[in-house]
Amino acid sequence: MRLRSLLFVPADRPERFAKAAASGADAVILDLEDSVALANKARGREAVADHLTGTADVMRLVRINPLTTGMLNDDLAAARGADALMLPKAEGAASVAALRAAWGPDCPPILPIAAETPRGVFAFGSYADAPGLLGLTWGAEDLPAAIGAETAREPDGRYTDPYRLTRSLTLFAAHAAGVAAIETVYPAITDLDGLARYAERGARDGFTGMMAIHPTQVAPINDAFTPSAAAIGKAQRIVDAFAAQPDAGAIQLDGAMIDAPHLKQAQRLLARAGDAG
16 A cells, blocks of 8 residues: 555545546545644535545545544544544543444454644654554644744755654654654645655655645656656565575675675565555
8 A cells, every 4th residue: 555645634624525536646635634724614524524435546545633622422433434533732642442342343444643732743653563553644834833842944945953753763663663764744835846855855865755735746756756767677686585585694895795685675665665556
């Protein structure tokens, strides 16, 4: 299953649902949380419930409101038929368990947004014990607001140290749990060059996909998280070299010494390439 790009669309804007599904994104997130004003929540739920009665060629997630808002039952009633749920303000495996219990049997996979609260920062390790995860992602907006920080970013756009830490913890927690590591959004929707560089850094660092907030962001994200022909070719040569020398712990290839970690990286890249078709 590919999860390179996950595109948000406000739940109270059903006229945008078809465009989001046709954007090329691997998944569409029908958002009942931040992009929908409180006065429009009910209308958003109605639109989501109606949309989910039909079929779609793209994975459909519903981002519910946080567990503590008192909206859970209404949100879950609207989300029946979703392929997965996105859980904001998640605080570890306990939050995932609470959502699964509220849904009941046959709960769809859950994508928690980690590190949106201070408590969430201390719960990363618990996700390895949480069943039914689709992946793990993070956000760079809610946590600064929660602790009274002025911003999560330097003037040049780089994250400040606290948010570099939470990004890294998300990455490692996702891989520890054996699920997709999803990079957070790039908010400057007109800066496609900056987006491309940001997505490429995410892929370089070990993220497997990224969230988008506008359809124009989908193609650069897909490009960044789809292995290139050159990378696939190099990975295949590494795998072939070790297959030809199965008893070797380390071998020389292209003037460099490679060993077991290089083989593992190559195998993972080829697996991603296979998922991408």
